[in-house]
Amino acid sequence: MLSAEIIAIGSELLTPTKTDTNSLWLTEKLNDIGIEVMLKTIVGDDGSRLEETVRDALKRSDVVITTGGLGPTADDITREYTAAAAGRALVYHDEIEQHLRERFRSWGREMPEINKRQAFVIDGAEILPNPNGSAVGMLAEIDGTLLIVLPGPPRENQPMFIDHVLERLRADAGTVYVKRRILRVSGLGESAVDEIAAPIYTGYPSVQTSILFNKSEVEIHIAARSDNELEAIATCDRLADELTKAIGKPVFATNGETMEQIVGEHLKRRGETVSVAESCTGGLIARRLTEVPGSSDYFVEGAVTYSNEAKIRTLSVPLSVIEANGAVSAECAEAMAKGMREYAGTDHAIAVTGIAGPGGGTDEKPVGTVFIGYSGAKGTKSVGLKLPGDRYLIRWRTSQAALDYLRRQVM
Amino acid sequence: MLSAEIIAIGSELLTPTKTDTNSLWLTEKLNDIGIEVMLKTIVGDDGSRLEETVRDALKRSDVVITTGGLGPTADDITREYTAAAAGRALVYHDEIEQHLRERFRSWGREMPEINKRQAFVIDGAEILPNPNGSAVGMLAEIDGTLLIVLPGPPRENQPMFIDHVLERLRADAGTVYVKRRILRVSGLGESAVDEIAAPIYTGYPSVQTSILFNKSEVEIHIAARSDNELEAIATCDRLADELTKAIGKPVFATNGETMEQIVGEHLKRRGETVSVAESCTGGLIARRLTEVPGSSDYFVEGAVTYSNEAKIRTLSVPLSVIEANGAVSAECAEAMAKGMREYAGTDHAIAVTGIAGPGGGTDEKPVGTVFIGYSGAKGTKSVGLKLPGDRYLIRWRTSQAALDYLRRQVM
Numbered sequence: 001m002l003s004a005e006i007i008a009i010g011s012e013l014l015t016p017t018k019t020d021t022n023s024l025w026l027t028e029k030l031n032d033i034g035i036e037v038m039l040k041t042i043v044g045d046d047g048s049r050l051e052e053t054v055r056d057a058l059k060r061s062d063v064v065i066t067t068g069g070l071g072p073t074a075d076d077i078t079r080e081y082t083a084a085a086a087g088r089a090l091v092y093h094d095e096i097e098q099h100l101r102e103r104f105r106s107w108g109r110e111m112p113e114i115n116k117r118q119a120f121v122i123d124g125a126e127i128l129p130n131p132n133g134s135a136v137g138m139l140a141e142i143d144g145t146l147l148i149v150l151p152g153p154p155r156e157n158q159p160m161f162i163d164h165v166l167e168r169l170r171a172d173a174g175t176v177y178v179k180r181r182i183l184r185v186s187g188l189g190e191s192a193v194d195e196i197a198a199p200i201y202t203g204y205p206s207v208q209t210s211i212l213f214n215k216s217e218v219e220i221h222i223a224a225r226s227d228n229e230l231e232a233i234a235t236c237d238r239l240a241d242e243l244t245k246a247i248g249k250p251v252f253a254t255n256g257e258t259m260e261q262i263v264g265e266h267l268k269r270r271g272e273t274v275s276v277a278e279s280c281t282g283g284l285i286a287r288r289l290t291e292v293p294g295s296s297d298y299f300v301e302g303a304v305t306y307s308n309e310a311k312i313r314t315l316s317v318p319l320s321v322i323e324a325n326g327a328v329s330a331e332c333a334e335a336m337a338k339g340m341r342e343y344a345g346t347d348h349a350i351a352v353t354g355i356a357g358p359g360g361g362t363d364e365k366p367v368g369t370v371f372i373g374y375s376g377a378k379g380t381k382s383v384g385l386k387l388p389g390d391r392y393l394i395r396w397r398t399s400q401a402a403l404d405y406l407r408r409q410v411m
Numbered sequence: 412m413l414s415a416e417i418i419a420i421g422s423e424l425l426t427p428t429k430t431d432t433n434s435l436w437l438t439e440k441l442n443d444i445g446i447e448v449m450l451k452t453i454v455g456d457d458g459s460r461l462e463e464t465v466r467d468a469l470k471r472s473d474v475v476i477t478t479g480g481l482g483p484t485a486d487d488i489t490r491e492y493t494a495a496a497a498g499r500a501l502v503y504h505d506e507i508e509q510h511l512r513e514r515f516r517s518w519g520r521e522m523p524e525i526n527k528r529q530a531f532v533i534d535g536a537e538i539l540p541n542p543n544g545s546a547v548g549m550l551a552e553i554d555g556t557l558l559i560v561l562p563g564p565p566r567e568n569q570p571m572f573i574d575h576v577l578e579r580l581r582a583d584a585g586t587v588y589v590k591r592r593i594l595r596v597s598g599l600g601e602s603a604v605d606e607i608a609a610p611i612y613t614g615y616p617s618v619q620t621s622i623l624f625n626k627s628e629v630e631i632h633i634a635a636r637s638d639n640e641l642e643a644i645a646t647c648d649r650l651a652d653e654l655t656k657a658i659g660k661p662v663f664a665t666n667g668e669t670m671e672q673i674v675g676e677h678l679k680r681r682g683e684t685v686s687v688a689e690s691c692t693g694g695l696i697a698r699r700l701t702e703v704p705g706s707s708d709y710f711v712e713g714a715v716t717y718s719n720e721a722k723i724r725t726l727s728v729p730l731s732v733i734e735a736n737g738a739v740s741a742e743c744a745e746a747m748a749k750g751m752r753e754y755a756g757t758d759h760a761i762a763v764t765g766i767a768g769p770g771g772g773t774d775e776k777p778v779g780t781v782f783i784g785y786s787g788a789k790g791t792k793s794v795g796l797k798l799p800g801d802r803y804l805i806r807w808r809t810s811q812a813a814l815d816y817l818r819r820q821v822m
Contacts (some may be wrong), residue, residue: 014450019432021430025427031426038460039425039454039457039460039464040424040453041453042451043450046449048471049450056463212428276694276715281698282702282713283695283698283713286689286693287698290692290694290715291693291802295693296717296718300718300720300721301724301725302713303725304697306706306707307710307711310711313754314714314725359705391704
């Protein structure tokens with residue numbers, strides 16, 4: 001298996017607010033053709049560190065990809081120091097300069113002289129055209145290692161990689177097929193999922209299986225590799241099926257879909273509609289349901305009834321229900337769902353009420369106390385939850401639990 | 412200025428779905444005491460690459476921090492290879508083993524034998540206690556460079572860094588005070604902001620100023636450093652004030668606040684209330700307003716009137732308005748805002764209607780066409796926008812534009 005390193009270049013990537021996301025995209029593309037990423041480096045506009053990093057990478061890995069630092073200004077130093085690390089000169093390409101001049105002219109501008117820097121290329125390197133920007137990429141073989149120099153912006157480096165690098169790497173890597181699936185699980189913790197899943201996936205030692213926890217759900221990532229495409233697909237699907245069967249209903253997606261996509265698919269298939277009444281989630285459930293293109297087919301209306309007066313006015317929650325049980329109660333959640341369904345005239349309605357914090361908790365109903373109501377043709381019911389986390393997480397987990405509650409009614 | 416490198420260790424950090432977030436937190440802490448991060452590396456459970464990375468880092472930087480790889484299992488190789496890179500032996504500490512045995516006993520369990528691995532420490536290193544986990548940290552001076560070995564989980568490494576590393580580094584770095592401010596700007600592009608800001612911040616060459624674009628707003632990050640605390644504060648505040656004055660109303664936050672926090676502060680100060688009617692944003696604006704703790708003081712109700720029937724039923728939008736202008740129109744946005752304000756009885760109401768895509772666009776009203784309506788004591792008005800981006804971005808940018816429109820009415 002070929003090994004790769006990715007080097008992201010730019011001082012802005014060494015600040016507390018920026019992460020290198022190019023490497024995630026590249027890692028997936030490389031993994032898909034059977035190339036493993038062994039090391040990632042983020043280096044600033046610092047020539048000696050950049051040169052040392054590239055030189056070390058060229059020595060120990062089969063493929064070295066750099067991103068960024070190809071702009072026209074003085075702090076764009078990638079051309080100079082990758083060439084130095086490779087022990088090659090930079091060569092001026094007049095045709096690149098002419099191309100840049102035309103590019104600027106097409107916008108009615110003259111090329112600034114500083115852009116001439118972008119016409120320098122590592123001696124002997126293949127030039128990778130960039131239809132979306134002024135920096136060309138480069139590809140050179142240095143003592144048996146492939147050095148690939150890409151611009152930083154994703155809308156420039158991604159098409160460049162797909163159009164000019166991917167097939168070349170695929171040929172070098174040999175034919176490896178990777179089939180991936182992502183199962184998503186709601187209502188079970190990471191260790192509970194692993195307890196069920198581990199005895200199954202350990203029976204597939206050649207398949208890479210990883211279990212991740214994401215705010216409110218567990219993801220099982222499956223990647224089956226083979227030199228036979230059908231075998232990769234069959235192995236991946238067989239493991240996914242076994243896991244889905246063993247875990248059961250908590251598996252809400254078997255191809256990486258979001259909860260709102262799955263709920264939407266079920267509603268669409270049934271030709272039914274939904275409305276949502278939200279208190280503590282403040283519009284988050286409606287926002288998630290309507291994030292899905294085409295959701296207007298089944299999503300009719302949402303009410304963010306944050307105040308008690310809104311619950312009474314819009315959802316016809318009886319004042320006596322709130323007075324007897326509080327607005328955060330199973331009774332209120334059910335009345336909200338029932339009122340919402342009648343108001344909007346939908347097949348299904350869900351409602352949530354709870355305490356997201358940081359204030360508002362009591363001994364009896366601490367922060368994280370949440371009630372989810374559902375109303376449909378068969379009647380109205382509710383479930384109570386105690387959710388951990390801060391305000392953001394409690395709201396998110398409430399929305400996930402409510403959508404999952406709805407899913408179990410319509411699946 | 413001291414230079415630092417951060418090395419994150421663990422194969423899971425080299426997958427397409429995981430990023431190293433420890434380094435962001437550490438970078439901020441280091442920057443705050445005047446230490447600059449020059450390089451970040453992410454390396455897997457690969458001994459030779461890890462050893463080479465640590466050895467190179469020790470040679471070229473003043474401070475080297477590793478995170479992760481200190482667990483008890485065979486793929487936790489940090490102890491072994493940092494020791495090798497430092498040219499030191501590993502020494503078994505019986506008192507660590509005893510402490511671990513007690514820890515396990517306190518949970519009513521016996522320590523698995525495998526955890527004995529965690530009792531090995533680099534010869535001569537200071538042991539950094541870990542009240543939140545089983546892996547101790549280490550701190551050692553290697554030929555004038557400080558090597559700091561921390562566990563991976565943030566809830567273990569952050570208290571360890573604060574309690575046992577920060578003051579030590581501060582002493583080495585000398586007294587440097589850093590004062591940071593973040594200005595946030597809505598309604599102007601990155602280059603328009605830079606055109607106004609650059610002539611000002613270039614007059615402060617000692618202040619680090621960076622301009623970032625975030626989905627729907629521009630951020631100006633200011634970091635002023637000085638060995639005099641009052642001077643750092645005064646310089647930072649002076650630059651922030653000059654920039655705020657020059658850019659004007661588009662600056663919505665001068666201390667990094669979110670748009671919804673700022674709108675909420677204005678409403679709270681005025682003792683006024685708001686309601687929201689949303690079509691294309693599907694609940695996002697209500698979700699953002701209610702994300703702020705205490706928002707129940709001013710947020711009364713939201714209506715996600717996705718369908719025309721909901722616009723008519725809940726907001727009393729006249730059918731004739733929709734028939735004459737379409738649901739995506741200035742007239743409909745104004746009718747929605749007016750209807751919402753009357754329905755909820757609030758001081759202010761905002762409403763949005765638009766085409767988020769990918770479907771639903773026409774030649775006359777392409778995807779990204781959005782109308783924002785506002786209604787208040789002084790009357791009702793609207794603004795039309797053409798927003799770029801995919802469905803997610805159009806919805807986000809619509810919510811930001813609507814909140815900014817509201818801000819300008821209440822500021």
